[in-house]
Amino acid sequence: PHVSAARYGKDNVRVYKVHRDQSTGVQTVAEMTVCCLLEGDIETSYTKADNSVVVATDSVKNTIYLLAKQNPVTPPEYFASLLGSHFIKKYSHIHAAHVKITTHHWERMTIDGKPHPHSFVKNAGETRNVEATISRKDGISITSSIVGLSVLKSTGSAFHGFVRDEYTTLPETWDRILSTDVDAGWTWKTFSTHEAVKASVGKFDKAWEAARDITLKRFATDDSASVQATMYKMSEDILAAVPETETVTYALPNKHYFELDLSWHKGIKNTGTDAEVYVPQSGPNGLIKCSVSRG
Numbered sequence: 008p009h010v011s012a013a014r015y016g017k018d019n020v021r022v023y024k025v026h027r028d029q030s031t032g033v034q035t036v037a038e039m040t041v042c043c044l045l046e047g048d049i050e051t052s053y054t055k056a057d058n059s060v061v062v063a064t065d066s067v068k069n070t071i072y073l074l075a076k077q078n079p080v081t082p083p084e085y086f087a088s089l090l091g092s093h094f095i096k097k098y099s100h101i102h103a104a105h106v107k108i109t110t111h112h113w114e115r116m117t118i119d120g121k122p123h124p125h126s127f128v129k130n131a132g133e134t135r136n137v138e139a140t141i142s143r144k145d146g147i148s149i150t151s152s153i154v155g156l157s158v159l160k161s162t163g164s165a166f167h168g169f170v171r172d173e174y175t176t177l178p179e180t181w182d183r184i185l186s187t188d189v190d191a192g193w194t195w196k197t198f199s200t201h202e203a204v205k206a207s208v209g210k211f212d213k214a215w216e217a218a219r220d221i222t223l224k225r226f227a228t229d230d231s232a233s234v235q236a237t238m239y240k241m242s243e244d245i246l247a248a249v250p251e252t253e254t255v256t257y258a259l260p261n262k263h264y265f266e267l268d269l270s271w272h273k274g275i276k277n278t279g280t281d282a283e284v285y286v287p288q289s290g291p292n293g294l295i296k297c298s299v300s301r302g
């Protein structure tokens with residue numbers, strides 16, 4: 008037997024950083040959770056108990072905090088690239104670093120109509136993530152994403168015309184609730200070096216804003232024929248809005264709200280156009296995935 012693949016490092020490294028603007032007194036915060044895994048000529052640490060090739064995971068953790076102190080930690084695409092590039096520059100036997108950053112969205116509070124200088128509130132669950140592979144040989148590949156953005160529309164969604172056979176019980180509908188937890192990702196054209204990432208640093212926040220706005224607008228305004236059809240339109244829009252991206256990927260759970268027949272009680276009408284009370288389902292849920300690429 009031989010080591011066919013290996014990578015190791017530190018996961019769940021929580022980092023908070025504050026920027027204090029002395030002139031205005033405005034403070035800005037960033038909070039993220041980092042996973043940084045290293046890959047390279049490390050097989051002997053597995054096969055021969057040779058620790059001489061091991062940059063300790065504790066040192067990986069220390070490096071994350073040190074680089075966070077010495078450099079900007081936003082946008083997360085920049086910090087992921089900087090962090091990964093550090094390891095392949097510093098250690099000649101490390102040939103790739105795999106960095107995942109989950110950033111937590113502290114939104115500045117508005118108090119008495121004014122943005123508060125140092126108080127923030129967090130939208131439950133929504134994160135902005137980055138997964139980057141920084142490779143000596145292949146350059147820097149970055150995928151950005153929005154995860155955990157829960158949305159619901161109470162109408163404007165239909166699903167009919169699907170396969171009807173001896174396995175089908177689902178009734179067709181022209182008016183249903185649609186709810187999902189958005190997982191939307193966009194893969195950037197490979198960057199040759201960290202300097203190339205740095206040169207594009209202004210593009211990452213704009214892309215995240217565009218992807219989030221597009222997702223919400225299409226979700227709200229598309230007269231949805233299915234999750235599939237709506238997510239494809241979202242993907243087309245993001246590719247058009249962010250020319251430096253190559254592929255857009257969505258994974259959308261279809262979180263079902265079932266109609267509830269109440270007619271057993273004095274003939275109460277609560278289905279079809281009379282439906283008002285529904286039963287939100289925890290599971291099973293649909294899961295619809297797609298990747299849309301250029302050309």
Ligand SMILES: O=c1[nH]c(=O)c2nn[nH]c2[nH]1
Pocket residue numbers: 166177232233234235261293295
């Ligand atoms: O939008 C939908 N897509 C599907 O594939 C599906 N299957 N059941 N309900 C569904 N809704």
